[in-house]
Amino acid sequence: MNSVNPPGEGLLTLSQRQPPFNRQAEQALLGALLSNNKAYERVSEFLAPEHFADAVHGRIFASIQRRIEAGQLADAITLRAEFEHSGILEEVGGTGYLAELLGAMVGIINAGEYGRVIHDAWLRRQLIDLGETVVNRAFGAEAELAAKEQLEAAEQALFELAKDGGSEGGFVTFNRALTDAVNLAEKAFAHGGGVSGLPSGLRDLDGKTGGLHPSDLIILAGRPGMGKTALATKVAFGAAKSLLRSAEDEHGPGAVPRGGCAIFSLEMSADQLATRLLSEEARVSGDRIRRGEIQQRDFDKFVEVSRDLARLPLFIDDTPAITISAMRTRCRRLMRTKGLSLIVVDYLQLMRPAAGSRPENRVQEISQITQGLKALAKELAVPVIALSQLSRQVENREDKRPQLSDLRESGSIEQDADMVMFVYRDDYYLKMQEPKNTNFDSADKYETALASWKDRMEKAYNRADLIVAKQRHGPTGTIPLFFEAEFTRFGDLDTTHGDMHGGGSDY
Numbered sequence: 187m188n189s190v191n192p193p194g195e196g197l198l199t200l201s202q203r204q205p206p207f208n209r210q211a212e213q214a215l216l217g218a219l220l221s222n223n224k225a226y227e228r229v230s231e232f233l234a235p236e237h238f239a240d241a242v243h244g245r246i247f248a249s250i251q252r253r254i255e256a257g258q259l260a261d262a263i264t265l266r267a268e269f270e271h272s273g274i275l276e277e278v279g280g281t282g283y284l285a286e287l288l289g290a291m292v293g294i295i296n297a298g299e300y301g302r303v304i305h306d307a308w309l310r311r312q313l314i315d316l317g318e319t320v321v322n323r324a325f326g327a328e329a330e331l332a333a334k335e336q337l338e339a340a341e342q343a344l345f346e347l348a349k350d351g352g353s354e355g356g357f358v359t360f361n362r363a364l365t366d367a368v369n370l371a372e373k374a375f376a377h378g379g380g381v382s383g384l385p386s387g388l389r390d391l392d393g394k395t396g397g398l399h400p401s402d403l404i405i406l407a408g409r410p411g412m413g414k415t416a417l418a419t420k421v422a423f424g425a426a427k428s429l430l431r432s433a434e435d436e437h438g439p440g441a442v443p444r445g446g447c448a449i450f451s452l453e454m455s456a457d458q459l460a461t462r463l464l465s466e467e468a469r470v471s472g473d474r475i476r477r478g479e480i481q482q483r484d485f486d487k488f489v490e491v492s493r494d495l496a497r498l499p500l501f502i503d504d505t506p507a508i509t510i511s512a513m514r515t516r517c518r519r520l521m522r523t524k525g526l527s528l529i530v531v532d533y534l535q536l537m538r539p540a541a542g543s544r545p546e547n548r549v550q551e552i553s554q555i556t557q558g559l560k561a562l563a564k565e566l567a568v569p570v571i572a573l574s575q576l577s578r579q580v581e582n583r584e585d586k587r588p589q590l591s592d593l594r595e596s597g598s599i600e601q602d603a604d605m606v607m608f609v610y611r612d613d614y615y616l617k618m619q620e621p622k623n624t625n626f627d628s629a630d631k632y633e634t635a636l637a638s639w640k641d642r643m644e645k646a647y648n649r650a651d652l653i654v655a656k657q658r659h660g661p662t663g664t665i666p667l668f669f670e671a672e673f674t675r676f677g678d679l680d681t682t683h684g685d686m687h688g689g690g691s692d693y
Contacts, residue, residue, distance in 0.1 A: 205314055206307040207239040210290070215300035216243060217291030219250050220261050220284070226254050229301030237308040242278050246287075262288055309347070316343050342511035384527055384569065387424010389678045390665045394654060395605070398425065398528060398569040402604040402658075403560040405534075407574040407593055412609045413650065414573045415454065416674040417667075418530050419462060421571065422447045425528045426498040445527030446499030448520055450513060452536035456502040466675045467491045499524070509538045510558035517566060526568055531559065533573035534599075553598035560602045574599060576608075586615050590655050606656040611669060612649070616642055650676065 218225045235251065238244035249268060253260035262284040269275040279286075323336045331339065383397025398404070398421075408414045426447045433441040451459050465471065468487045474480055501520060505512070513531075520526050531537065539554040556572070563570040576592045588608040593599045600606060650669040654662045668677040 205239070206310040208303050208307055209240065211300045211303040211307075212238055212240055212243045213287055213290035215297055215304060216246055216250070217287040217289065218297040218300070219247075220265070220288055221291050223250075223254050223260055225297035226250070228298035232305055233301045237305050239304075239307060239311070242283075245274075245278055246284075312347055316340070316347065319343070338509050338511040338515075341515055342509075384425050385428040386421045387427060388421065388665075388667065388676070390667070391421075391652065394663065394665060395657065395660055398571075399604075399659070400567040400569060401564045402569045403556070403563050403602060404569060404571045404605045404607065405574050405593070405599055405603040406571055406607050406609065407576050407588065408609040409576050409580055409588070411614055412611055413669065413674060413676065414609055415451075415459075415532050416462065416466075417609050417650075417652070417676050418532060418571055418573055419449070419459065420466075420676045422449055422500065422528060422530050423463060423466075423498070426500050429499055429527055430497060443499045443525070445525040446501055446520065447528040447530065448517060448526060449500065449502045449530045449532065450508060451502055451504045451532050452506055452508060453532055454504070456504045459502055459504075462674060463495060464488060464491060466673050467495060469673055469675075471673060507536060507538050510555055510562075513537075514558070514562055514565075517562060521566055521568075526566060528568055529562070529566075529570045531570065531572040533575060534559070535575050549598065553602075556598050556602040586610070587651075587653065588655075600656065603656065604658045605654065608653040608655060610651045610653060612642075612651070613647060649679065 215229070230251075233247075235244040235248040238247055246265070249265055250260040253264065253268075258264070266275065266281050266284055269278055275281070278284075320336070320340045323331060323339070324333075328336075383395070383399040385397050386392055386395075406414055406418055426443075429443040429445050429447070433443040449459065454462075468484070468491045470480060470484045470487065474484075501524070503516060517526060517529060534555055535552070537555050539551050539558075559570050559572055574593060576588050580586055580588055580592050587610055590600050590606060593606070648669055650667045652665040652667055654665065656662065666679045668679045669675070670677075
């Protein structure tokens with residue numbers, strides 16, 4: 187009978203292996219810096235004192251860094267004087283060690299390579315620490331974290347490491363930036379409607395914003411009952427139709443779009459959201475669908491409409507209280523497998539920060555979430571629309587139109603967003619203001635007040651306002667929209683006819 191060696195037998199355990207560390211590279215780099223301060227330019231962008239494995243080398247680099255950035259000379263003589271004055275000369279090896287570093291210098295031309303070797307070793311040590319944390323948690327070091335939460339925490343830690351230490355930023359030449367700007371203008375010109383981004387399916391919104399742009403975080407806010415979800419769904423629906431049409435124009439009927447729209451519905455289930463879309467397209471009241479009060483012709487219409495809807499590149503995730511790290515993982519996977527062009531989050535106050543993080547208060551928690559959503563938009567280069575609740579203070583004002591200060595935990599949301607929009611319907615509040623005859627001392631006064639109220643209701647009927655309160659790249663203002671409460675349907679407002687109705691927005 188053959189014996190089976192236990193996993194890992196013959197290999198050194200984690201505790202027996204030495205972490206990555208290149209002492210010669212650290213010495214050679216410090217020697218090059220002390221010999222010629224110009225070598226600092228080759229490593230200043232990505233190297234920091236904490237990247238050195240030897241703490242003494244880190245302190246010496248910090249002193250060199252501080253002096254050079256202050257416009258002072260940093261060599262063996264000036265550093266020795268500084269260390270003597272601070273009383274730490276012996277702690278950094280004494281005068282003899284600074285001379286030894288100069289002797290270790292191979293040439294300043296290699297300073298950049300030495301810096302990258304040091305940075306790479308630091309990254310590897312960080313990965314080892316992260317791995318140990320993952321192993322310890324799995325063995326129960328933090329019993330309150332379930333296995334799925336541990337996965338999210340590990341993924342978040344890896345993301346932070348990649349974001350802060352793994353990628354090197356840098357300048358883009360103006361020529362390259364100019365080329366990108368011209369390409370955007372060309373795209374808008376070719377579209378014919380001045381839309382350089384992803385079309386939203388709403389004519390006037392695209393007219394004011396130029397479409398939905400990559401890397402933008404768009405906040406859509408409103409009080410309960412205003413139709414935030416319906417409007418966000420309309421935009422996702424319009425974008426998906428645009429993606430499908432573009433694919434068919436390019437590759438013919440039946441083509442599969444290269445991108446899709448992801449909807450994270452934290453409040454409504456996937457089937458409820460699908461019912462809402464079905465109701466809007468088939469023009470059958472969602473209330474009637476829920477109660478089963480539909481005719482055979484309505485059901486036939488459902489079947490016909492559902493065939494068209496099924497081809498749209500829409501993906502719904504209805505996981506409640508999803509974390510930002512789990513959302514990032516799912517979006518990356520969708521981008522890799524199906525393509526991704528738009529993310530909609532309904533709504534951000536129902537999200538949780540990354541597993542393992544412990545924000546001190548709710549404002550800090552929301553700040554982490556909005557920063558995570560903005561980072562996600564930039565990483566994947568797609569627009570992110572996040573719905574947000576408004577505080578109750580709106581109800582206490584005579585003018586109910588929302589303002590930026592009405593955003594819950596408004597500071598972080600307003601700061602991180604590239605665009606903030608409010609959806610507002612006057613008829614929602616007017617319905618509550620219907621005059622009661624008991625409040626008037628005469629029938630004439632009551633009739634006058636009632637006539638005035640009816641006139642205001644008529645003007646507000648089937649109308650909503652989309653208030654663009656902040657837009658980094660364009661104008662602010664109010665966009666009038668058509669709204670059918672029966673089907674919770676938004677559309678373009680057609681004011682060219684006597685009666686206002688929803689203009690076609692097939693896009």
